[in-house]
Amino acid sequence: MRRKVTLKQIAKELDVSISTVSKSLRDSSEISEDTRQKVQAFAKLYNYKPNNIALSLKNRKSKTICIIIPEIIHHFFATVISGVEHIANENGYNVIVCLSDESFDKEVINLETLANGSIDGFIMSLSKETQQKRDFHHIAEVINQGMPVVMFDRITNDILCDKVIIDDNLAAFNATQYLIDKGFKKIGLISTVDYVSVGKLRTEGYTKALKTNDIKFDENLIIKIEDTDNFESQIETLISNNDLDAIFAVNEIFAVTAIKVATRLGKNVPNDISIIGFTDGIISKYSSPSITTVSQNGVKMGEKAAKMLIEKLEIEEEDYEEQYKTEVIETELVERESTI
Amino acid sequence: MRRKVTLKQIAKELDVSISTVSKSLRDSSEISEDTRQKVQAFAKLYNYKPNNIALSLKNRKSKTICIIIPEIIHHFFATVISGVEHIANENGYNVIVCLSDESFDKEVINLETLANGSIDGFIMSLSKETQQKRDFHHIAEVINQGMPVVMFDRITNDILCDKVIIDDNLAAFNATQYLIDKGFKKIGLISTVDYVSVGKLRTEGYTKALKTNDIKFDENLIIKIEDTDNFESQIETLISNNDLDAIFAVNEIFAVTAIKVATRLGKNVPNDISIIGFTDGIISKYSSPSITTVSQNGVKMGEKAAKMLIEKLEIEEEDYEEQYKTEVIETELVERESTI
DNA sequence: TTTCAACACGAAAACGTTTTCGAAACCATA
DNA sequence: TATGGTTTCGAAAACGTTTTCGTGTTGAAA
Numbered sequence: 001m002r003r004k005v006t007l008k009q010i011a012k013e014l015d016v017s018i019s020t021v022s023k024s025l026r027d028s029s030e031i032s033e034d035t036r037q038k039v040q041a042f043a044k045l046y047n048y049k050p051n052n053i054a055l056s057l058k059n060r061k062s063k064t065i066c067i068i069i070p071e072i073i074h075h076f077f078a079t080v081i082s083g084v085e086h087i088a089n090e091n092g093y094n095v096i097v098c099l100s101d102e103s104f105d106k107e108v109i110n111l112e113t114l115a116n117g118s119i120d121g122f123i124m125s126l127s128k129e130t131q132q133k134r135d136f137h138h139i140a141e142v143i144n145q146g147m148p149v150v151m152f153d154r155i156t157n158d159i160l161c162d163k164v165i166i167d168d169n170l171a172a173f174n175a176t177q178y179l180i181d182k183g184f185k186k187i188g189l190i191s192t193v194d195y196v197s198v199g200k201l202r203t204e205g206y207t208k209a210l211k212t213n214d215i216k217f218d219e220n221l222i223i224k225i226e227d228t229d230n231f232e233s234q235i236e237t238l239i240s241n242n243d244l245d246a247i248f249a250v251n252e253i254f255a256v257t258a259i260k261v262a263t264r265l266g267k268n269v270p271n272d273i274s275i276i277g278f279t280d281g282i283i284s285k286y287s288s289p290s291i292t293t294v295s296q297n298g299v300k301m302g303e304k305a306a307k308m309l310i311e312k313l314e315i316e317e318e319d320y321e322e323q324y325k326t327e328v329i330e331t332e333l334v335e336r337e338s339t340i
Numbered sequence: 341m342r343r344k345v346t347l348k349q350i351a352k353e354l355d356v357s358i359s360t361v362s363k364s365l366r367d368s369s370e371i372s373e374d375t376r377q378k379v380q381a382f383a384k385l386y387n388y389k390p391n392n393i394a395l396s397l398k399n400r401k402s403k404t405i406c407i408i409i410p411e412i413i414h415h416f417f418a419t420v421i422s423g424v425e426h427i428a429n430e431n432g433y434n435v436i437v438c439l440s441d442e443s444f445d446k447e448v449i450n451l452e453t454l455a456n457g458s459i460d461g462f463i464m465s466l467s468k469e470t471q472q473k474r475d476f477h478h479i480a481e482v483i484n485q486g487m488p489v490v491m492f493d494r495i496t497n498d499i500l501c502d503k504v505i506i507d508d509n510l511a512a513f514n515a516t517q518y519l520i521d522k523g524f525k526k527i528g529l530i531s532t533v534d535y536v537s538v539g540k541l542r543t544e545g546y547t548k549a550l551k552t553n554d555i556k557f558d559e560n561l562i563i564k565i566e567d568t569d570n571f572e573s574q575i576e577t578l579i580s581n582n583d584l585d586a587i588f589a590v591n592e593i594f595a596v597t598a599i600k601v602a603t604r605l606g607k608n609v610p611n612d613i614s615i616i617g618f619t620d621g622i623i624s625k626y627s628s629p630s631i632t633t634v635s636q637n638g639v640k641m642g643e644k645a646a647k648m649l650i651e652k653l654e655i656e657e658e659d660y661e662e663q664y665k666t667e668v669i670e671t672e673l674v675e676r677e678s679t680i
Numbered sequence: 681t682t683t684c685a686a687c688a689c690g691a692a693a694a695c696g697t698t699t700t701c702g703a704a705a706c707c708a709t710a
Numbered sequence: 711t712a713t714g715g716t717t718t719c720g721a722a723a724a725c726g727t728t729t730t731c732g733t734g735t736t737g738a739a740a
Contacts, residue, residue, distance in 0.1 A: 003485070003486060004456070004457075004485055006725095006727090007726065007727070007728095008726075016689080016690085017689070017691075018690085018691095018728095019689075019690060019691075019692090019728085019729080020688085020689060022727070022728060022729085023689090023728090023729090026728085030687085030689075031688070031689075032687080032688060032689085035688080035689085049452070049455075049456045050456065050727070051397075051456055051457040051725090051726050051727070052453075052454075052456045052457045053393060053396045053402060053457040053458065053725085053726080053727095054457070054725075054726035054727040054728095055726085055727060055728085056393045056695090056727095057391075057393045057394055057397050057694095057695045057697090057725090057726080057727075058694075058695055058726080058727050058728060058729095059695085059727090060695065062393060064436070064458075072412075072418045072421055072422050072425075073418055073419065073422060073622075075413070075415070075622075078412045078413055078418050079413065081437065082412050082413060082439065085412075085437070085438070085439050094436055094438075094453070094458070095436065095438075096404070096434055096435065096436050096437075097421065097425070097435060097437040098425070098435075099422065099425050106429075112389070113392075113434070114392075114434065115389075116344070116389045116390065116391055116392045117391040117392045117393040117394070117696085118392040118393065118404075118434070145343070145344060146343060253622075253626070256626045257626070259628065260626070260628050282415075282593075282622070282623055283622055283623065283626050286593070286596045286597070286623050286627065287626065287627065287628070288599065288603065288627070288628060346695095346696060347696065347697070347698095348696075356719080356720085357719070357720045357721075358696090358697085358698095358720085358721095359698085359699080359719075359720060359721080359722090360718085360719060362697070362698060362699085363698090363699090363719090370718065370719075371718070371719075372717075372718060372719090375718085375719085390697070391695090391696050391697070393695085393696080393697095394695075394696035394697040394698095394725090395696085395697060395698085396697095396725090397695090397696080397697075397724095397725045397726070397727095398696080398697050398698060398699095398724075398725055399697090399698085399725085457726085
């Protein structure tokens with residue numbers, strides 16, 4: 001177990017100065033062909049690699065970005081990470097992944113511990129708790145310190161920064177419209193509580209589609225799920241109490257559970273009831289019947305977010321102008337077997 | 341946008357030395373109560389936080405660990421990350437996530453770029469390509485440089501290091517035995533090609549169970565899937581050409597696809613054919629019928645791996661003795677609807 | 681022989697910490 | 711007053727780089 005070799009050690013061995021070694025390795029013209037080769041050969045022999053930490057300190061940048069997500073188990077977030085990682089790697093950046101576990105406090109801690117030189121910028125999606133509290137001072141703080149932040153998916157308008165989202169409202173509108181076009185009138189909605197920004201937006205899209213098509217809005221056809229424990233019974237109540245033509249669910253889990261419950265209640269999907277989900281993950285793909293769903297393309301979101309962040313990081317200090325963009329990623333309705 | 345304040349700046353403002361500031365902030369008894377309070381108040385006012393990079397350089401450790409996985413989209417790996425992150429955070433470590441995308445080259449690059457001070461240790465699961473090439477020099481190298489490595493799930497015996505695995509062989513044996521106990525004799529196996537270590541082990545467990553119960557081993561009942569593209573047709577051939585009682589699939593995707601194909605072929609799962617999968621992810625849980633499967637508990641694997649790594653990192657240099665453990669995580673058969 | 685550029689290299693600062701050691705300044709005791 | 715022990719602080723080294731600037735040596739031209 002030999003320790004990593006440093007410039008100093010090489011310098012000592014070859015009886016030259018540290019500067020000479022450094023310059024030789026960087027092919028500086030200041031150094032004679034002779035010593036340059038000697039140094040390079042020696043460095044190669046001992047497998048010299050510059051110490052990243054020292055470089056970070058010197059350059060005042062770490063070439064590392066951090067992505068904070070509420071949950072890694074969600075397929076969507078995993079795909080976003082995948083996209084971020086891809087672009088980051090292409091540009092020589094590393095990715096630190098932090099999980100907030102939907103907790104405000106963990107989000108704060110993550111930001112605080114990493115905003116001290118460890119990383120160059122953040123990509124983040126808000127935790128449920130943060131959205132509920134509407135307390136964003138921790139984010140404002142890191143931005144104020146000059147650290148770029150890109151928010152995605154679960155964002156807030158209270159913070160000025162780059163954002164990448166899908167048009168949740170429009171996507172939900174289109175999904176609902178798709179059902180309406182099939183001739184359905186009694187369309188149920190399985191959504192989340194309103195403080196989850198995307199849940200609220202999707203609910204609004206659903207409502208708008210109904211209104212646009214002059215379909216009576218019925219409060220009873222909507223359930224908003226808070227905790228993830230006993231939502232199956234809520235869905236069961238929804239389906240058995242109303243003779244629904246179709247259901248729009250704001251995520252995969254809700255959609256697949258709706259299918260399961262409907263089937264158990266003796267309804268055939270899609271013949272008796274059509275179901276549309278949101279997020280095109282493995283559940284939608286492998287469910288039977290497979291699920292018609294709104295595809296968000298998490299990979300593309302991650303890639304876009306990473307690109308925006310890195311772009312901010314690489315512009316020179318003097319050229320910097322405070323200007324924020326919000327990118328909207330296209331969604332797509334993937335038609336499968338759960339709709340007629 | 342104010343830059344982060346440093347010790348030097350505080351020292352200058354208060355007209356004391358850097359050492360005094362540093363000591364004051366660390367509550368050194370060398371400093372008088374007076375100046376200590378003065379410095380601390382000032383630091384708090386300007387929200388001073390020590391620069392992590394500088395600390396890393398000084399302490400020669402980064403308090404960061406890296407986990408390299410083949411694919412983040414796989415639910416199992418996501419759960420492992422979750423476990424690692426949890427334990428790491430508890431111990432004040434950050435987690436860098438790297439994806440090898442099942443590529444040998446990316447694995448090498450990840451190891452090389454991070455093994456230069458950026459991180460203190462690795463947790464990794466081998467890429468398919470690496471397992472196929474059986475080339476592990478890159479891992480041997482970082483270990484040789486004194487950097488601890490913990491391998492999990494997809495491991496190799498060619499490298500000496502800490503490992504955390506499940507007993508794939510035994511788990512597969514138990515799953516097969518479970519089917520045999522139900523009275524099934526014609527049991528199909530959907531596995532991966534042999535160079536994927538876990539695939540091979542699970543195949544062996546299956547074979548052993550048959551042998552132990554004096555059931556004739558039939559080559560035709562086994563398929564080993566290489567690429568993930570057209571495996572559905574292979575499964576279809578398997579099911580339609582043999583009148584199977586049951587199927588053991590070595591992962592979720594294969595299991596759920598088997599259900600889908602069997603259903604399409606007019607067979608009822610579980611009444612006509614029972615199916616057991618491997619990995620207890622969302623697919624198994626939300627499939628209809630839900631899938632009886634071997635639960636690996638990725639979270640526990642990740643936690644264990646992280647614990648082992650951090651333990652290695654925190655022992656003093658002089659107490660260090662080269663000694664490696666292999667931890668086996670218990671598996672569990674989760675009974676659901678896909679078996680009779 | 682003197683002068684001057686070109687060449688080859690080294691010293692030192694800088695990035696932001698922590699820590700060791702030395703040195704003033706103060707007080708109390710002999 | 712001389713001695714010695716505290717108390718309180720600062721200088722400097724160290725972590726491993728890169729880079730600026732200075733300096734000594736060489737060779738050629740005057």
